[in-house]
Amino acid sequence: MIGNCKYQLIQLGDNVDFFNKLKIELQNKFDELKLNIDFIRFITEDNIHEYSGGEPAYVVYFGGDFIPDSDTLDIIMHQINDGNIILPISAKKLLADIPEILKKYNILEWDNNLNKIVNLILEGFELLRKSRKVFISYKRSESSNVAIQLYELLEQNNFDVFLDTHSVDKGEDFQEELWHRMTDCDVILMLNTDGFLKSEWCNKELEKAHIKRIGIVHLIWPGCDFEDFAYLAESIQLKTNDFEKPFYSSDLNNRLKEDILPKIVNMIEGTRARNLASRQDSIITDFTQAASNNSISVQLQYQRYISQELSSGKTIVYIPTVGIPQSINCHSSEKLLNKIGKKEVKSIRLIYDDLSIRDYWLDHLDWLNDYLEIKTIKKINFNRWFVTKQYDK
Structure with missing residues (x-):
C-alpha cells in the first residue's frame, strides 16, 4: 500500500554505535518536524531484500575499520545504478577506508557532527523544505465542506495547501493559476464524488497531474464505482460510516469523522515521499541523458x-x-x-x-x-x- 511507503535509509559499514546514534538523532529531528519516524525504513546488509527501487532511498557508507566484501560492493553498485544518493563517510586520514568505487563522490570526513549528517539525509529526502505542498481537486457542488475540512486538517499538519476558494487572488486568470500552482505541489488530493469525473475541469486536472508525474491521492465517495480507480494504488474507498451524518451525496454540510483523518494524512505523506523522489529522478534522468547524448x-x-x-x-x-x-x-x-x-x-x-x-x-x-x-x-x-x-x- 502506498500509505506504507517508506523513505529508505541504507546503512553500509559495521559501526553499530554510529548507526544507533544516527537513528536517535533522526528520531529527534522527525519529532521537531512533526513527522512520523515510522516513515523511514532502516536497511542494512542483513535485510537488503526489503529495499524497494520504487521508493526514495539514501545510502550512508561509514568507513573506519570496515573492509567491504564482494556482497557489499555489489549492493553499492546496485544503488549507484538505481541513481540513489550515496554519502561516503571517512573516519580515517587520506580516505584510506573508502572503497575505490566511491572515491569519485564527495566524501565527508567524520568529525562527530551527527546533526550535519541528519540534515543531509533529510535534505536528500526533501523533508527540510519549508513548504510541503498539497493541491485539493474537487467538485464544488458536491464536496465543498469536506474540501475545507481537509484544507484545515492538512494546514495543521504542516502542509501548504492550495484550495481554489482560499488560494486564488481576485483578478487572476483562474485556470492558468490552477495549472501553475499544481505544477508546484507535491501531492494532489482528489475528492472523487459522483460527478467528479463528469466535470471537464476535474478531468483536465487529472490529466495534467499525470503528465507532470505529480502524486495523486484519491478519496472515493460511497456509491462511486471503485473500478474506475482500480488502476490507482493511492486511493481510499470511503464508506457511509466515515461521515459524521448519514451519507447523502447532495449534503454539502457533511464532514468526515475524526478517525478516518489520520489515514488520509498518512497516505498523503507516503505518496509525497514517492512522488518527490520520482519527479527529481525524472529531472536527473533527462538531464544526464542529454549529457550522455x-x-x-x-x-x-x-x-x-x-x-x-x-x-x-x-x-x-x-x-x-x-x-x-x-x-x-x-x-x-x-x-x-x-x-x-x-x-x-x-x-x-x-x-x-x-x-x-x-x-x-x-x-x-x-x-x-x-x-x-x-x-x-x-x-x-x-x-x-x-x-x-x-x-x-
Missing part, C-alpha cells in the same frame, strides 16, 4: 546535485529543482557552495521542468538569468545546453 560526463553527488568537471579544472553544479524555482532555491544554492567545499566552482544552475509554469514566471526566470549568479535551465533546453556548449561560455 552529447558525450559529456556528469556525476550525481550526495548533496543532491549533479557535477560536471571541465577541462579547466573548474566544476559546474546542477541542482534538480522540483516545482517552480523560487528565490529561496537560489539562496539555498549559494549556501550549498559552502557545503561542497570546492573553491573552483564555475557556476551553479537550477535545472527544472518548465511544463505548465505560467509564461510570466518563465519570462521572469529568464530575466533573472541576466542578473543573478545562480541561473536556471529549463528541461526543454537541456539538450541545447550541451549541443551549443553553453556550459563552457
Whole structure:
C-alpha cells in the first residue's frame, strides 16, 4: 500500500554505535518536524531484500575499520545504478577506508557532527523544505465542506495547501493559476464524488497531474464505482460510516469523522515521499541523458546535485529543482557552495521542468538569468545546453 511507503535509509559499514546514534538523532529531528519516524525504513546488509527501487532511498557508507566484501560492493553498485544518493563517510586520514568505487563522490570526513549528517539525509529526502505542498481537486457542488475540512486538517499538519476558494487572488486568470500552482505541489488530493469525473475541469486536472508525474491521492465517495480507480494504488474507498451524518451525496454540510483523518494524512505523506523522489529522478534522468547524448560526463553527488568537471579544472553544479524555482532555491544554492567545499566552482544552475509554469514566471526566470549568479535551465533546453556548449561560455 502506498500509505506504507517508506523513505529508505541504507546503512553500509559495521559501526553499530554510529548507526544507533544516527537513528536517535533522526528520531529527534522527525519529532521537531512533526513527522512520523515510522516513515523511514532502516536497511542494512542483513535485510537488503526489503529495499524497494520504487521508493526514495539514501545510502550512508561509514568507513573506519570496515573492509567491504564482494556482497557489499555489489549492493553499492546496485544503488549507484538505481541513481540513489550515496554519502561516503571517512573516519580515517587520506580516505584510506573508502572503497575505490566511491572515491569519485564527495566524501565527508567524520568529525562527530551527527546533526550535519541528519540534515543531509533529510535534505536528500526533501523533508527540510519549508513548504510541503498539497493541491485539493474537487467538485464544488458536491464536496465543498469536506474540501475545507481537509484544507484545515492538512494546514495543521504542516502542509501548504492550495484550495481554489482560499488560494486564488481576485483578478487572476483562474485556470492558468490552477495549472501553475499544481505544477508546484507535491501531492494532489482528489475528492472523487459522483460527478467528479463528469466535470471537464476535474478531468483536465487529472490529466495534467499525470503528465507532470505529480502524486495523486484519491478519496472515493460511497456509491462511486471503485473500478474506475482500480488502476490507482493511492486511493481510499470511503464508506457511509466515515461521515459524521448519514451519507447523502447532495449534503454539502457533511464532514468526515475524526478517525478516518489520520489515514488520509498518512497516505498523503507516503505518496509525497514517492512522488518527490520520482519527479527529481525524472529531472536527473533527462538531464544526464542529454549529457550522455552529447558525450559529456556528469556525476550525481550526495548533496543532491549533479557535477560536471571541465577541462579547466573548474566544476559546474546542477541542482534538480522540483516545482517552480523560487528565490529561496537560489539562496539555498549559494549556501550549498559552502557545503561542497570546492573553491573552483564555475557556476551553479537550477535545472527544472518548465511544463505548465505560467509564461510570466518563465519570462521572469529568464530575466533573472541576466542578473543573478545562480541561473536556471529549463528541461526543454537541456539538450541545447550541451549541443551549443553553453556550459563552457
